[in-house]
Amino acid sequence: MLAVNNIEVIYDDVILVLKGLSLTVEEGKIVALLGANGAGKTTTLKAVSGLLKVENGEVTDGTIEFMGERIDNKAPEEIVSRGIFQVMEGRCVFENLTVHENLVAATRTLKSRKEIQARYDMVFHYFPHLKSLRGRLAGYLSGGEQQMLVISRAMMARTRLMLLDEPSLGLSPLLVSEIFSILKRLNQEQKMTILLVEQNAHLALSIAEHGYVMENGKIVLDDVVDKLRExxxxxxxxxxxxxxxxxxxxxxxxxxxxxxxxxx
Amino acid sequence: MKGEFLFFMQFVMTGLSMGSIYALVALGFVLIYKSTSILNLAQGEFLMVGAYFCLSLTIDFGLNFFASFAITLVFSVVLGLLVERLVLRPLIGEPIISVIMVTLGLTYVLRGFVIMVWGNDIRQFNVFPQEPIDLWGVKLTYLYVWSMGISFFLLSVFVLFFKYARTGIFMRAVADHQTAAQSMGISVKRVFATSWCIAAVVSSIGGILVGNIAGVGVDLGYVGLKVLPAVIFGGLDSILGAIIGGLVVGVLEFLSAGYLDPYIPAINEVFPFIVLVLVLMIKPYGLFGTEEIERV
Known part of the structure; x- marks a missing residue:
């Protein structure tokens, strides 16, 4: 589904962050991307989602293919239209919009009211707690509720591949395990493919099927999760x-x- | 007592009509500020160009006023797009103060363009009948009634647009968190362009209405300056604030003209600014400006 081939990413024309990184994500799988701070995990996600340009970054070498077509250096809106959705680190809800408006904001790729309603229902099926918060400003939600909201936004779009960046950041272990179990259900029931960047390796390896380990802008190890654990x-x-x-x-x-x- | 109340209501109603036009122009300021963080100092000049264009179609080319009005709206969309594409888009990523200075430069370019094409005489539309309508004793000309009607209609449309239309919600999302909006597939460039178009359109409408009331001249550009306190008063990033700020400034202007002008000549020109300073001392974000939400 996603094939990142030997890419090199440079910020501001001088800072080399990714140095020949390659990885693949098969359809319907959850793939974990592990690594220390500064290894280049978030940059990898941004290279795929097209958000590099926002920070003056660029894929200068290599290719990124999604469903057999090249998407490197394409605009984020085009990449979202193809079904890739990045859930950013630190949640990034629209604080001054209500929960409902946050969800509507993710529907640019949807055409019919019927489809929007169907996705809306799906969100509340997986996150029933959000239903009672529809009219509340997202800035006043708790950290866990905000994390649920940003995952829900990905569900509102026609997402085939979710790029999930540090979903456990700043959340209690109980809440994190609830969110991860919902992610697993999403993967199994909705066939949503997930590329998961996570500092908590225990958690990431508990739901992923394949894992990559990054160091200094390169993949240094990859294997199926059972082998990685050993x-x-x-x-x-x-x-x-x-x-x-x-x-x-x-x-x-x-x-x-x-x-x-x-x-x- | 009744006479005094009617006298008061006369100024309130006239102030509300003028204030509704200010609110419309203020909406243009807020839209651009909300989505791009830029204070567009050329808003008044958008208003002037729109008024001159409509006047020229009506008087020089002999078109029906309403046809001229409609063509001016299309022209304003093109003007907004051109300014955004040629002047503002190349400056994305530059310091905000540089961009604001560019909008200041734009005021002179647009003013020069107007003088070059249409000269700097004050000209009149003379479209609406001059005799007043009697509203329960308060006398308002057709022009003021039309202005109030058009402005309130458009303001209602925009309030509903930003609250319920998907494009309106996309625009608010970009204003709230640009990168997150991009990550969700919202085209920030398209939102910027839409903001500039709407700002140019509402300014042109405001310009045509004010031009009908006070005549069309290069001084129309100063209406932008007069609307600025209304925007700051309401809160730079609040659509509701722009509407209420515009109405308040309009009413204050006419009330001060009615009650204080005999004692302090031309006080109506500065009175709204005095109130603005007082409000800002108490509420620095304006009446409805967004304060940072801090989670605890």
Missing amino acids: NEDIKMFYLGLTEVGTKRSYRDTKFYKRRKRWLA
Whole structure:
């Protein structure tokens, strides 16, 4: 469905962030993209969604294909029309619009009232709590409600591939697990493909089928989730576990991280 | 007592008619500010160009006034698009103050264009009958009644448009969070262009109405300056604020002209500004301006 082939991304003509990154996302799958802060995960999503230009970034090399057609450096509105929708980090609701208006704002790709209504009903099927908040300004919602709202906006558009950036950011573990279970249902019941960027590797690997690990603007490891979970480096760096499954102290991990890098 | 009340109502009603035109022009300011964060200082000149264009079609080319009015609206859409595409779009990403200075430069360009094409004499439409209508003792000319009717109709249309129409909601979404709006497939460039078109159209309508009342001359451009306090009074980014600000400035202008002018000549020109300063001291965001929502 999505094929990112050896792309290079540069900001402001000088800052090289992605250095030959490649990944694929198969239709109907949830794919996790893991990596430390500054590895280039969000930039990867923005390269796919076309939002790089907003920040003066550009795909200078390589190709991005969606359903067999090139989409690199296309305008965001064209990419959304093709069915790719980025749910941005930090939620980014329209604070001065109501929940209802936030949902309507995501319907640019829809033509008929009937389709809009059908999607509206689908949103409230998955997030019934939002129904009672329809008339409330989005700026006054709690963090969890805002996260539900931004995922709902993706559901309102004709989304085939959701690019989800750090959905657990700043939310309680209970709320995060509820949101992740809804994401899994969306994937299974609506066949929505998801490329998930997440700092919480435990969570990401719990719903994903395939995972990529990024370091310094490159993919350094990728495999099916079951194998990734068994990988010693993943255990060490992302799951904080030793070989026997016991937790390793942060101090040791930090030391080990400093000493050993995949791309040293 | 009845005579005094009628005297008061006379100024209130005249002020409301003029205020409704101010509200219309204020809407243009707010639209551009909301969607692009730019204070368009050339709003008054849009108004002047629209008025001259309509006058020229009516007087020089002998077209029916309402046909001229309709053609002027189309012309305003083209003017708004041209200004956005040629002047503003190349400046996307530049500091806001630079863009505002460019709109200041635009005022001189448009004023020069008007003087070059139509000269700087004050000319009259003379379309509406001069005899007044009696509304329960308050006498208003057809022109004021029409102005109030057209302005309130358009303001209602725009309020409904921004509240219920998808394009209106897209425009408010862009004003709220540009990048998020882009991530949802809303074309920010198209929204900017639409904002400039609507601003040019409402200004032209305002220009034609004011031009009918006071005559068409290059001084019409100063109406933009007079509307600015109305916009700030209501809150720069509030459509409701623009409407109420416009009405308040109109009423204050005429009430001060009626009651204070005999003691302080020409006080009506500055009175709305004095009230503006007082309001801003109490409410710095204006009456309905958006304050940052902070979650706790």
